[in-house]
Amino acid sequence: MQNHILYSFRRCPYAIRARMAISYSNVEVELREISLKNRPKEMYEVSAKGTVPVLITKNKKIIDESLDIMIWAINKNKKQNLLNNKNELELISSNDFEFKQWLDKYKYHVRFPDKTKEFYREKCCYHLDKYEKILSKNKYLFGDSIKITDLAIFPFVRQFAFSDVKWFNCNYNHLSDWLNEFIDSSLFNSVMHKFELWDSNKKPFLINFNSYKS
Template structure:
């Protein structure tokens, strides 16, 4: 039976978090690494948005979009990163990242992720641009990001992970964007007053999971070879 196909870009934070969830779920997919300057026609045909990640389901499977489940999805496309994460973890969640015993926790996590994806991401993009173009408002842009960073630091002061003492969907959904934040002004970040956040981020960046998720593969258009991507 054909595996689902995942179009991915190695350093895109949205594709990154989709790969992390798939890795954590132990669900195998056929990984097709691409670059957006040379998009495969098959990828554009699958989703006119043509932005990664795109998951093409080649078999009957269950798709989860937000809190809605839909059966008989042969040939269907999932082209939002959070929906890819939920698809994978609803298929298999050996680490209980969705906290199945407390459904209200998932609702809270999804709400926080939605807010973060819009508001923090907007501040993060402004911060990245201020650094790239040597703008004079970089401190203000950083401070706007810190409003959200402080919320995460407060959570991590209470427990090891963002939701509780156990890892959750919230951790892996936010991880790629906090990684980006930490890389914009590296020296400032290393001296910043966020010890719990730095410990949390380092534990991920130094993990074997992250090394495997971030492994570099030949571009699919160049090699024609699909990589079987699965957590172990």
């Protein structure tokens, strides 16, 4: 029988969140770790946009948006209470379509010289301030237990923080506690192992990330 196949790239924030939801939901996949510089033709054959992650389910459904892969994984394990209402998805949408754009400009400000690094950082802070405010009241972004929102947004906040950790920690108390909890979590670490690049001539590499939890 065919496996669920996941094309992934270890450091991609979208792929990280998809793998975290897959690990959380305890779903086994055939992992195809790729290089973005040398994307396999097999991936383009199923998804012409050529972005990771891409999931091909056992019944051959193609899911090539990370959020949809997360929802697929959560629904496979109905016991998980990660997704309760649509408002959770709204915060993710502003993360993906607004925060992420400013984050890229902040990180690569040298390539976007029409504005300063500080200008781009300020734009990011509009979103980070929102998260900080929520986390000053709740343990997580949607209450006192982990939800899809936390998993979906965490890899992007991590990227922002790593651009200037000292500045981030000085400015965002609650958010840095939240971030560090995820960075230290067995869930995150279960999906960050380094695996060899996929080679179509080798045996399929089946993995349940959950079993890599320490």
